[in-house]
Amino acid sequence: xxxxxxxxxxxxxxxxxxxxxxxxxxxxxxxxxxxxxxxxxxxxxxxxxxxxxxxxxxxxxxxxxxxxxxxxxxxxxxxxxxxxxxxxxxxxxxxxxxxxxxxxxxxxxxxxxxxxxxxxxxxxxxxxxxxxxxxxxxxxxxxxxxxxxxxxxxxxxxxxxxxxxxxxxxxxxxxxxxxxxxxxxxxxxxxxxxxxxxxxxxxxxxxxxxxxxxxxxxxxxxxxxxxxxxxxxxxxxxxxxxxxxxxxxxxxxxxxxxxxxxxxxxxxxxxxxxxxxxxxxxxxxxxxxxxxxxxxxxxxxxxxxxxxxxxxxxxxxxxxxxxxxxxxxxxxxxxxxxxxxxxxxxxxxxxxxxxxxxxxxxxxxxxxxxxxxxxxxxxxxxxxxxxxxxxxxxxxxxxxxx
Amino acid sequence: xxxxxxxxxxxxxxxxxxxxxxxxxxxxxxxxxxxxxxxxxxxxxxxxxxxxxxxxxxxxxxxxxxxxxxxxxxxxxxxxxxxxxxxxxxxxxxxxxxxxxxxxxxxxxxxxxxxxxxxxxxxxxxxxxxxxxxxxxxxxxxxxxxxxxxxxxxxxxxxxxxxxxxxxxxxxxxxxxxxxxxxxxxxxxxxxxxxxxxx
Numbered sequence: 001x002x003x004x005x006x007x008x009x010x011x012x013x014x015x016x017x018x019x020x021x022x023x024x025x026x027x028x029x030x031x032x033x034x035x036x037x038x039x040x041x042x043x044x045x046x047x048x049x050x051x052x053x054x055x056x057x058x059x060x061x062x063x064x065x066x067x068x069x070x071x072x073x074x075x076x077x078x079x080x081x082x083x084x085x086x087x088x089x090x091x092x093x094x095x096x097x098x099x100x101x102x103x104x105x106x107x108x109x110x111x112x113x114x115x116x117x118x119x120x121x122x123x124x125x126x127x128x129x130x131x132x133x134x135x136x137x138x139x140x141x142x143x144x145x146x147x148x149x150x151x152x153x154x155x156x157x158x159x160x161x162x163x164x165x166x167x168x169x170x171x172x173x174x175x176x177x178x179x180x181x182x183x184x185x186x187x188x189x190x191x192x193x194x195x196x197x198x199x200x201x202x203x204x205x206x207x208x209x210x211x212x213x214x215x216x217x218x219x220x221x222x223x224x225x226x227x228x229x230x231x232x233x234x235x236x237x238x239x240x241x242x243x244x245x246x247x248x249x250x251x252x253x254x255x256x257x258x259x260x261x262x263x264x265x266x267x268x269x270x271x272x273x274x275x276x277x278x279x280x281x282x283x284x285x286x287x288x289x290x291x292x293x294x295x296x297x298x299x300x301x302x303x304x305x306x307x308x309x310x311x312x313x314x315x316x317x318x319x320x321x322x323x324x325x326x327x328x329x330x331x332x333x334x335x336x337x338x339x340x341x342x343x344x345x346x347x348x349x350x351x352x353x354x355x356x357x358x359x360x361x362x363x364x365x366x367x368x369x370x371x372x373x374x375x376x377x378x379x380x381x382x383x384x385x386x387x388x389x390x391x392x393x394x395x396x397x398x399x400x401x402x
Numbered sequence: 403x404x405x406x407x408x409x410x411x412x413x414x415x416x417x418x419x420x421x422x423x424x425x426x427x428x429x430x431x432x433x434x435x436x437x438x439x440x441x442x443x444x445x446x447x448x449x450x451x452x453x454x455x456x457x458x459x460x461x462x463x464x465x466x467x468x469x470x471x472x473x474x475x476x477x478x479x480x481x482x483x484x485x486x487x488x489x490x491x492x493x494x495x496x497x498x499x500x501x502x503x504x505x506x507x508x509x510x511x512x513x514x515x516x517x518x519x520x521x522x523x524x525x526x527x528x529x530x531x532x533x534x535x536x537x538x539x540x541x542x543x544x545x546x547x548x549x550x551x552x553x554x555x556x557x558x559x560x561x562x563x564x565x566x567x568x569x570x571x572x573x574x575x576x577x578x579x580x581x582x583x584x585x586x587x588x589x590x591x592x593x594x595x596x597x598x599x600x601x
Contacts, residue, residue: 006407013414020418020588095436101594144407149414353591354422355584356436357429 010143017153018111019104026156031089036071044234055092059238064230065190098352117160157304162192186222290393297386303338333385426584431571438567443545453531455556465521467571469512473542481535517573
């Protein structure tokens with residue numbers, strides 16, 4: 001089957017998932033970013049100051065670049081969708097939202113930018129490999145794996161903007177254009193903070209002092225420039241130190257007298273120091289993947305975070321086909337952990353477009369609870385995943401550059 | 403097309419078109435309506451001799467449960483909460499006992515009983531009481547305006563229009579019936595999409 005037909009089938013699958021599965025975050029974010037077309041630029045204090053009068057009370061937890069990007073897109077599409085769309089965005093009724101006959105159309109429109117980013121990543125992977133056949137394999141694996149389709153479209157994963165920019169940055173790293181890579185990394189950080197963790201490793205890769213300074217200075221400056229106009233107590237509280245940003249570093253154990261060892265920072269510093277002291281040539285992609293494996297292994301991660309590592313895992317599998325089954329198993333374990341959280345919107349509620357009667361069904365958490373401690377069950381899966389992560393990391397660190 | 407691509411296509415189509423049917427087959431009761439909003443009528447406290455009587459119409463047959471939001475301030479009520487269901491001729495037809503220990507403040511509580519087969523369009527009333535609770539162990543129900551289902555309530559020997567924002571649940575005739583409704587609901591939304599495109 002030729003690439004064009006594959007692409008068409010891939011797009012059709014994605015449109016189906018976009019229209020039929022509904023995670024409430026997409027509507028909340030769309031409601032919040034709709035204020036850009038009304039002229040509200042600094043969304044953070046606006047939402048807090050008007051909480052009483054607004055139908056949806058949540059704060060905007062993403063960075064300003066996400067607000068501006070999504071808000072601009074919505075300004076463009078809302079003219080096609082009309083007033084009913086604005087009414088739907090403001091609707092706080094749990095049932096009326098999903099019973100709206102237009103919901104499939106709204107969701108397809110709202111998730112369309114995700115599709116553009118997703119397909120762009122597929123083409124970047126196609127061009128990642130010198131060997132055309134391997135490029136096509138990567139292209140196909142990206143488009144035809146159930147994990148990314150679910151992660152992106154079922155959960156309306158806007159982390160894909162940062163993921164796309166990080167993949168572009170990595171392509172420039174591969175071509176040894178570290179400064180250009182740093183620019184894209186800076187843009188990625190302006191969407192989501194996690195690519196900031198890559199900066200120290202790029203610093204190590206830089207060959208001279210000037211490049212070393214620039215690889216640190218550029219991404220941080222771009223990030224600061226993107227947030228400074230929005231800096232306020234509301235921004236810090238809503239976005240900078242929101243639950244998602246801080247829980248990466250929350251697992252810790254006490255070492256006495258009020259001090260704690262933060263597991264994430266501890267392991268990441270080992271990784272950095274190992275690269276610094278023992279590696280003559282930093283295998284950057286390998287380190288990026290190991291870094292993310294460490295994060296997922298030792299934090300209560302959000303399901304959308306798994307997308308961060310997905311393009312890199314596709315590259316690993318294509319370069320080292322022997323890793324296909326371990327990576328597949330790792331992905332299955334990783335994606336299954338959040339499905340056992342108490343949050344209904346991780347599982348049953350995704351299908352509320354079909355009927356709100358699903359509200360009467362128990363979540364996987366409740367089902368497990370009838371047989372076994374669901375937290376223990378999650379911990380077992382997470383521990384197995386962490387064990388696999390350690391082995392995959394070991395394999396990646398001893399191997400040549402992916 | 404390689405096997406993995408086919409596996410992915412199959413998995414996604416299975417998720418979108420088969421899983422909803424499988425999930426629907428586990429639905430044991432169907433709500434007759436959405437819960438009405440609480441409105442501005444406040445709430446009433448139930449404890450000791452202060453019980454709450456609600457008159458309502460069951461719109462469908464096989465009435466099997468009644469759900470409403472119950473207040474349990476500071477989770478102080480850990481006593482029995484008795485639910486008695488009467489028909490229009492004052493016959494006690496169902497009784498259920500809950501315990502306040504299992505009810506969080508503001509929980510939506512479904513009171514389930516054996517189904518009342520011929521309940522369609524018939525008038526019933528229930529009395530909710532917590533006779534052993536003192537005035538520090540109250541539970542409460544919110545009040546809303548009358549609807550074609552929620553008729554009137556009695557509290558403190560006074561009758562008022564409206565009452566608790568209840569949802570009645572009904573046992574479906576068969577699993578197939580539920581599955582059919584779920585898919586027809588989906589296809590009506592998809593057809594609506596198509597209708598718009600043609601227009």
